[in-house]
Amino acid sequence: MHNSDAEVFVLNDMTSLRMRVKIAMMETLFIPLLLFALPGLLCQDYCRFPQYMWGRQAGSLNGTWITRTLYSDNLKRASSYQEIVVKRTVIETWSCASNGSSSPCETKELVENMQCLTEEAGGKLRVQIRRDTETWFACIKFWERQEGIVQVEKSVPAAINVDTLCFDKALVRNPWPWMIPSKQSWNYLPFEGGYNFRAFVDGQKKMCRHQWRPSRMESECIRGEGLRFSFPESSCSFFPGSVENIQLYSRGSWEEQGQVFLLLGEAASLPRYTLVYPRDLPNLIETEATLYLHAVTPLSDDFESPDIASLKAVHLQLSKTIDSEVCYDEGPECESFARKGWCTSESWHKYASFCKKSCGLCGFVPSMVSECEFPxxxxxxxxxxxxxxxxxxxxxxxxxxxxxxxxxxxxxxxxxxxxxxxxxxxxxxxxxxxxxxxxxxxxxxxxxxxxxxxxxxxxxxxxxxxxxxxxxxxxxxxxxxxxxxxxxHAHEGCGLSGWLHVNITYPDGTKCEGSISDWNTKQCTAASELTLENWNCRKDPEKKFTCIVSVDMSADTKVVITQDANKRDSSRRCWLVTTRYNKGRWGTPWLSGYFLDHSQCGANKDFGKVNSGSSEMAVHSVRGNLNRVCENGGSWVRPETSSVGARSTRPFAPTHPSHTPGSNVMAGAVRGDKNAEPKYVASLILIATLCVSSVCAR
Structure with a gap:
């Protein structure tokens, strides 16, 4: 073979090799594109339910909700409820009943299976419903009243999938809201103040007729305290167990048709009660409200429904107390009792103790004048x-x-x-x-x-x-x-005023290298955002914190209150920052920062004995001097990294394909092995098919 022929052969072989490499690279890029696009193409006949219905509950791709929770009289445990399991394209409704046992769901049966078909105008979804062997069609719409609380509107199911199912007038509001059972948050109540009230049940049947003292309802006396009901005696109480005092917390509220629906529950329990009152309640002296002893939110059109009419509800006549004096009468009858001389009668304790103002006993109650002093x-x-x-x-x-x-x-x-x-x-x-x-x-x-x-x-x-x-x-x-x-001693900002090379230590002993900074190189000034970079560990490569306030606790100790800058965690957290000097007060300062468990700085309230083990994360400066380089004064050069007990000083990179399981097929395709190419394509089809079947089933 002549040299020229050999050169041509080599060039052709090189060109062929390059082509095979390019094809293999395109096929490699095709994998994620195929896995991403193919499920959407093959599942396009199905719509998805809102993501907040199935994607917010940690550790699960499904969302579990409950509704239609019924209670027996004087029992705190539910006798029956419906469990709603929401997947991406399917909703399953299960009925649960306890039958008086300790199990929350002794018997469980599938009521219906709802498949999302298409999206319609106005946020409505057309669905197919399967009940036993029957198939129905309907239209459904969700209203997120509050995080963890959803109201549902649905048309009456029909055997034929017609357009009129999704007309607005065809949708019927379900008076039973859906709630996440694991939701343990609370909300401030929409109103505050104290009210006397009289209660009526079964139409206009007055409760506790023989008791002259009114019952009390007080809301948010201390903000965040919730709603407290108090009764003069147990026979006046309409709560389970006839308790004389009960504290309830708001799980959510919304306004509808001029009324406010307030879902209430006891501590560490799901909402069981609904208080319905006029939206202008805070401005009214005399008004009325209704307390349902179930988590149901009926409108006037729902009262004709048999399952709503059978639920126990208490009608409240509210009278707002205006004065906030220390000396007061508990009821309007007190003035009449005083005129009759009952304040000094043999049974005076029945009246005088609760009618101090009318009975002239204000001199015996605490005054509003302070009687002691603080240091x-x-x-x-x-x-x-x-x-x-x-x-x-x-x-x-x-x-x-x-x-x-x-x-x-x-x-x-x-x-x-x-x-x-x-x-x-x-x-x-x-x-x-x-x-x-x-x-x-x-x-x-x-x-x-x-x-x-x-x-x-x-x-x-x-x-x-x-x-x-x-x-x-x-x-x-x-x-x-x-x-x-x-x-x-409080200041705005983070209080660092610079960039610092640090070692990062986690509670599990992992040590990494990185930097912490609040320095804005463009504006050449300290910013109100703290950035922590992790250079050589896999966890948390970068975290940003918004600094709310920094407080100098001593010459060497500072508290910095921060919040997640990306809003993934809305709670405020405490950084405890200490400074030490290696050669007395005039030596190089060395900084340590401890990221503590919550805004109250956890168990480190002495601000001096904190260590890495008692914090969620600790940072220690490698060099004491702060870097304050500005863009107009030169480029910012990161110091060279060195191993500080970390896994590796190199940036994290994925394992090379030749070292991954199944990579022999890909390597054969790159080399031009014809036997490998059909296996490679078959592998792609198999992976995509499995992915599609998995996604479509959710």
Whole structure:
């Protein structure tokens, strides 16, 4: 073979090799495109239900909801309910019944299977319904009232799939909302204040006719506290067990046809009650409301339905209390009792104890004047950072004012401990209550905790400190101390003012290398966002935090309150930042930062004994000097990385194809092995088929 022929052969062979490589690369790129596009093409006959219906519940591609929960009288456990399992394209409805056993679902039967067919105008979905051997068609629409609460509208199922099924007038509102059973959040109530009420059942049958003292309903006396019902005696109560006091929390509310529907539930339980009241309730002195003893939200058109008419409901005649005085009458009859001389009769305790104002006993009740003083070190303006808000606290000589929790008057101090009996007086019609507060200093911080409130003055017997039940938990009252940060030492921003090369340590012992910075190189100034970069570990390559406030707790310690900048986690979190010097105060500073469990800085309230084991993440500076390079002053050069107990100093990269299972087929295709190409194509078809069948089934 001549040299020229050999060169041509080599060139042709090289060209052929390049072509085979290009084809193999195109086929390799074709895999994800095929897997992505083919399911959409083959499943195009099916629509999908809204993602919030099936994609929000952690650890599952399905969403589980419950509805139509029925309770037997005086029982807290449900006797029956429906379980709704929502997949991408299919909804299964199951009926559950307990039959009086301890199991929440002793018997379970499939009621119907609903397949999403097509999307229609106005957010409606055309569906096919299978019940046993029958097939029906309908149109459905979902209204997300609140996260975890959905209202459903559906047309009456028909045997023929006709256009009129999706007309607006064909949709019928389901009075039973769907709720996520694992949802444990709570909401602030839409109204606040105190109300006296009389209750009526079975039409106009008045409850508790013989009792002159009215029942009470108080909402959000302390913001976040919920709704409290109180009855003068157990026979007046319409709640299970005839309890005289019950605390309910809001799980969600919305307005519809001029009324507000408020779903209520006890601590750590699903909504069981619905309070329906006019939307202008806060502006009315006298009004009416209805409390359903089931989580149902009927409109006027639903009352003719037999299953709604059979549900127990209580009609409430509400009378708002205007005055917030310490001395008050519990009922309007008190003035008449005083004129009849019943305040001093043999049974005076039946009247005088509840008619202090009319009976002239105001001199024997606590006044609104403070009777004790706080130490000088406690006084001033403070910040208390909760997971969802910042509370501003002003402590004077004998009173405390919280921006949302209300005001407290100091009535007495314990003789040996830092305990204070406080009286809270409200401006919204709630009755005065007594609360115990305890304080402790920790450097510049002031620690405090609050007891449960009580309408009765139990002196220091009030001072039992426990968390509220779920879902409130330690939001207001707590067994642990809460941190008050000194406002005079608070600053905006993150307080770092630069870029720092750091080592990152996680609780499991993993050590990584990276940087932390709040420096804006374009504007050449500190920003209000903290960026943590992880250079050589797989977890958390970059995290961004919005800095809410930074507080200097001492010359060497700083607290920085942050929030996830990407809004994936809305709660506020605490960074504890400490500085040490290797050669006295004038040496190079070395910084350590600890990312703690929540906004209250966890168990590290002494701000000095924190370590990596008690934090979710710790960062330690490699070099003490901050980098403050600006764009107009030169480029920012990242320091060379070095191994700091990490897995590898190289950036993470996927394993080479030749080392992956099944890569011999791909390698054969690249080499031009003709026997490998059919196997390769068959593998693609098999993978795509399995993917399509899996996706379409959901």
């Amino acid at each position: 000088e070190a406690h006084r001033g303006e403070w910040l208390m950072v909760a997971s969802d808000a910042i509370e501003r606290v002003a402590i004077g000589a004998g009173n405390i004012a919280f921006s949302s929790l209300g005001s407290f008057i100091c009535k007495s101090k314990h003789w040996s401990r830092d305990l204070f009996k406080m009286m809270s007086v409200y401006k919204n019609g709630c009755r005065p209550k007594f609360t115990c507060l305890q304080f402790r200093r920790s450097g510049r911080a002031l620690l405090y905790r609050m007891s449960q409130s009580n309408a009765m003055d139990r002196s220091f017997g009030l001072c039992a400190f426990v968390d509220d039940p779920s879902p409130l938990k330690d939001r207001i009252r707590s067994a642990d101390y809460k941190v008050l940060l000194p406002k005079e």
